Amino acid sequence: MKEKFLSWGTLLCLAVLTCLLLVHALAIFPGVPAIRWFFVTCAVVLGRLDVPAWVQAVGSVAAIGAAIAIASWQRSEERTASHVRNLAAARVVAVSVQPMLDVAAFTCQSMLETLSTVTEHDAATVAKFFHSVFARLNLPSEDQLLRLVLAFPEIAETIATGLSAQKRVGHVLDVLVTPYEGSQTEQLRNLLGSEFNLKTAHDNLKKAHGLLAQALCSLDAQAHPHRRAAAGPF
Structure with missing residues (x-):
C-alpha cells in the first residue's frame, strides 16, 4: 500500500504559508501598486505610517503560527500512519x-x-x-x-x-x-x-x-x- 506523505490539510497549510510570505515580501519590497495601496490605506486607518514594519510584524506572527500548525499536523499524520x-x-x-x-x-x-x-x-x-x-x-x-x-x-x-x-x-x-x-x-x-x-x-x-x-x-x-x-x- 502506497503511503501518503502529504495530506490535503498539509498542502492547504503550505499554500496559506506561501501566500502570507508572498504578501509579506511584496509589502516590504513594494512592487505591485495595488498591494502597496492596500497596506498604506490600512496604515492610515490605524494611524501607523511605518507600513513595512507593521506588515512584517503581522506576517512574522502569522508565519510562526502557520509553521507550528503544519508541524503539529504532520506529527498527527505520522502517528496515524504508524498506527495503521x-x-x-x-x-x-x-x-x-x-x-x-x-x-x-x-x-x-x-x-x-x-x-x-x-x-x-x-x-x-x-x-x-x-x-x-x-x-x-x-x-x-x-x-x-x-x-x-x-x-x-x-x-x-x-x-x-x-x-x-x-x-x-x-x-x-x-x-x-x-x-x-x-x-x-x-x-x-x-x-x-x-x-x-x-x-x-x-x-x-x-x-x-x-x-x-x-x-x-x-x-x-x-x-x-x-x-x-x-x-x-x-
Missing part, C-alpha cells in the same frame, strides 16, 4: 497465531483431563506422551508477540502469560522423562503438581484466541464497512 501500519502487521500475525493458540489450549485441556484419571503405574507413560506432544507444538515467536504488542497489548500480555505457564509445565515434563530415580508416587505427585500451570495456560490461551477473533472481526468491519451494513443488525 502497526494494525496491518498485527493483523497478519493474528491470522497466523490464532490457530496456534487453539491447538495449544486444546493440548492443555487434554492433559488436564488425563491427569484426572492418571495412576502411579501410568504416570511415566503419560509424562512421555505429553512431553512429545508439547515438543511438537508450534507456538508464537517473540517477534510475533512484539508485533501484537504494538496493536493489541492486552492480547499479547494474555498470550505471554499462557505461554509462560505452559513452559513451566514443559520443564516438569523434561524432568520426568529423563532417567528418574524417584518412586512412582513421586512421579505422580510431580505430574499432578503441574495441574495449576496447565489450567493457567489453557485459560489464558483460550481467552487470547477469542480476543484475537474479536479483534480480527473489528478490523475487517473497519476495512469493509459496506459488508457490515449489508449483513444487517443480525
